[in-house]
Amino acid sequence: MSGEIKTLTIGRLARKAGVNLETIRYYQRVGIISEPAKPLQGYRQYPADTIDRIHFIKRSQQLGFSLQEIAELLQLGDGHCSDVRQRAIHKRDTIVQQIADLNALKDTLENLISACGSGGQAHCPIVETLASRH
Amino acid sequence: MSGEIKTLTIGRLARKAGVNLETIRYYQRVGIISEPAKPLQGYRQYPADTIDRIHFIKRSQQLGFSLQEIAELLQLGDGHCSDVRQRAIHKRDTIVQQIADLNALKDTLENLISACGSGGQAHCPIVETLASRH
DNA sequence: TAAAACTCTGTACCTGTATACGGGGTTTAT
DNA sequence: ATAAACCCCGTATACAGGTACAGAGTTTTA
Numbered sequence: 001m002s003g004e005i006k007t008l009t010i011g012r013l014a015r016k017a018g019v020n021l022e023t024i025r026y027y028q029r030v031g032i033i034s035e036p037a038k039p040l041q042g043y044r045q046y047p048a049d050t051i052d053r054i055h056f057i058k059r060s061q062q063l064g065f066s067l068q069e070i071a072e073l074l075q076l077g078d079g080h081c082s083d084v085r086q087r088a089i090h091k092r093d094t095i096v097q098q099i100a101d102l103n104a105l106k107d108t109l110e111n112l113i114s115a116c117g118s119g120g121q122a123h124c125p126i127v128e129t130l131a132s133r134h
Numbered sequence: 135m136s137g138e139i140k141t142l143t144i145g146r147l148a149r150k151a152g153v154n155l156e157t158i159r160y161y162q163r164v165g166i167i168s169e170p171a172k173p174l175q176g177y178r179q180y181p182a183d184t185i186d187r188i189h190f191i192k193r194s195q196q197l198g199f200s201l202q203e204i205a206e207l208l209q210l211g212d213g214h215c216s217d218v219r220q221r222a223i224h225k226r227d228t229i230v231q232q233i234a235d236l237n238a239l240k241d242t243l244e245n246l247i248s249a250c251g252s253g254g255q256a257h258c259p260i261v262e263t264l265a266s267r268h
Numbered sequence: 269t270a271a272a273a274c275t276c277t278g279t280a281c282c283t284g285t286a287t288a289c290g291g292g293g294t295t296t297a298t
Numbered sequence: 299a300t301a302a303a304c305c306c307c308g309t310a311t312a313c314a315g316g317t318a319c320a321g322a323g324t325t326t327t328a
Contacts, residue, residue: 062232063232064236085247088247091243092240095240098236102236103233105196105197105198105229106226106229106230106233113219116215116222
């Protein structure tokens with residue numbers, strides 16, 4: 001039945017999570033990771049699931065979320081269920097819009113690519129297209 | 135048969151191109167717009183097609199290119215179509231991946247939203263999920 | 269037990285993408 | 299002809315997202 005909770009110092013945490021140590025301090029400064037209290041003696045101990053939180057942050061960043069938005073996502077955990085649900089719905093709607101925008105970009109790029117691929121023309125159609133027409 | 139070439143001062147150029155005047159100076163500093171020589175007296179005159187170049191830059195930014203990448207695109211110039219095409223392909227692939235990732239996140243959020251909506255449970259499923267395990 | 273490796277705190281610096289400001293000079297409009 | 303509007307130049311500032319470093323203390327390890 002042990003209640004042993006594994007903890008890490010900041011350097012180990014950084015290595016395990018695959019980020020720079022200073023990045024963790026930065027995340028603490030901007031409030032998306034909480035800083036454990038400094039023990040009377042020794043170093044701060046970070047719970048092992050902080051690794052998961054860092055992965056969550058990094059994954060969200062890859063999806064195009066700013067740290068500010070990630071902070072909001074993380075704060076979804078702060079309210080009551082219905083509030084949380086509302087915010088999740090809002091976030092979902094934002095994501096749906098982002099997907100639509102990205103799809104439009106993809107189509108544009110695809111048109112440019114195929115125009116470009118259809119022959120050895122003197123002027124690149126991509127350059128032509130981007131340069132004019134607005 | 136006049137060879138009249140229309141030119142603009144920087145402020146007019148900025149208004150026509152729909153950008154801040156300082157943005158144009160900035161683009162000059164980073165080398166993606168060339169700065170006309172200062173005439174012995176009077177103001178610098180910008181050729182009208184600088185408007186097109188600014189549109190090219192803005193349009194490319196919307197497609198997700200950084201100014202650095204745009205500089206490279208511009209340096210490829212005419213004729214090197216296949217290089218430009220390669221870059222566009224690479225960018226498209228990046229976007230396709232982003233879309234897939236966003237769709238996965240949307241699905242996740244959708245699951246959370248419906249789990250949350252299906253009853254007044256003691257623990258909010260969204261809170262639970264975000265709090266651990268990602 | 270001493271050296272190496274690590275942490276803590278505070279502050280400084282970096283890149284990218286701009287935008288703003290001050291104190292001049294120039295052009296245009298009235 | 300004079301005020302308003304505009305340009306020039308250099309410097310400063312902003313914001314996001316980090317990264318670096320110095321100097322002192324702590325822990326680990328050889």
